[in-house]
Amino acid sequence: MKKTPTGTWLPAWVPESSLTLSVLLVLCAMVQSATGGYDGSMLNGLNILPSYTDYFDLGAATTGLNTASVFIGGFFGPMVSGIAADRLGRRPAIFWGSVITLVGILLQTAAQNIAMFVVARIVLGFGSAISGIAGGVYLSETFASRWRAWGVGLLNDFYYVGALIAAGITLGTGEWDSTWAWRAPSLFQGIFSALCIVILPFIPESPRWLVHEGHFEAARLAVAQTNSNGDLRDPVTVAVYKEIVDTLEWEKKTDGHSMSPRQIVRTPSARKRLLIGMSAGPFSCVAGNIIASYYLGPELDTAGITDTVQQLKANVVLNVWCLGCCLVGTHLVAQWGRKPTALLTQCLLVVCLFVIGGLSKVYADDPDGASKSLVYGDVAVMFLFQGFYSIAWTPLLYLYPPEVMNYSIRANGLAFSSFMLNAFAVLFVFIMPIGLANIGWKMYMVNASWDIVIVGLIAVYWVETKGKTLEEIDAIFEGEKHSDVPDVEAVRRGEKTVDVAAMDMQLVGVDVKPE
Known part of the structure; x- marks a missing residue:
């Protein structure tokens, strides 16, 4: 371990092994996303449990309110999360978001009525949004480019680890004859935020945030720790570091020193980046997964599986399946690319929704005469x-x-992007149980229709970012890279060489003396 300056009040003792550090960063990603996955699967299970629905005397509207209220907090969290991450630092923002999440979880566990439960979930959603957004920015800026797809991809992949744990816990507590059948799963949700707080002192601050704030030596050390086992004069480390310094200096000269939210729409390039980048949030939200993520019980009802225990078991199996699929998807994203993987998935979703809608219609027309093959096929x-x-x-x-x-x-x-995702989620999570209750199978057809539009938008507007550092992606939008160093992956593969001493001389006004 090496005591590492962070430029903030939150200290760090970082392992010099880049592999060990990457494992810690992956664990940080895991606990961030596991909270959200646990929440979705837990509510899926709770909405099936009579001990929960009877305690709050839930109907369609109040079920939607209890479930969707976490997205109300997620709606407001993004309003401050970006500012907090820029001003406080990436790691402190993650810390405070985790603390707020813990407060919401404790209130949720102790809820005595719908109002208290809803308020608790708003607090929980607010904290999760802050830590999740700061975590996404932090990991994308800190991971070495060769591991970024896996490292940051896992930030959301572990959603299903949390979901699987919640599914198992709700299955285990489901037959308890007390309110702890739903309170215990709620309390368990806090373990992920607690683990995140424990990990933070052993990972460095984002090198890009450090450079922007003028902590150059700390930034170079952070780059070395994530790329070259702490070797400050490694060619890859020097290339990455100089690329960051040059690009941020160009941004300051071009865009000014403002880091306010208005910056996201200040220039044509910023607006283009914003529209393309933020589209992932709304696109993923309206794709149709909200039905199975939060209302698996009603969805299975439409297919003829109404037994509570069978639905809880289906919830467990579903999360195991999804975890395996997202790991395969992360491999495709890293090897094949972001845009092709998104197009493939979206086309398959359209087909599935039309098939589900058709099979559900056949079952709805004659529930008593429906064959088991129809039910299991659906x-x-x-x-x-x-x-x-x-x-x-x-x-x-x-x-x-x-x-x-x-x-x-x-x-x-x-x-x-998170704000828009949660804005859509508040709406869709609330209306889904109402839509399923009123129009049944037609809800799938409606969802499939707008998914077709999303396919077209991705095909026309998305850009490919595979195999590039964050600074090298600038060339796609600005027409040029704002640093004269060779591409980092070319240096890593030995295709290009760098003169470390010469690069040090070029960093005029920046103290880059290695320790």
């Missing part, structure tokens, strides 16, 4: 849908936006 396609969704949208949700956005708009841009 459930199988529902599972395929969630798996296909997981292939692209799970890893891309937090990977793609910070890649597309440059430093000056990254935190606020990702916050805006």
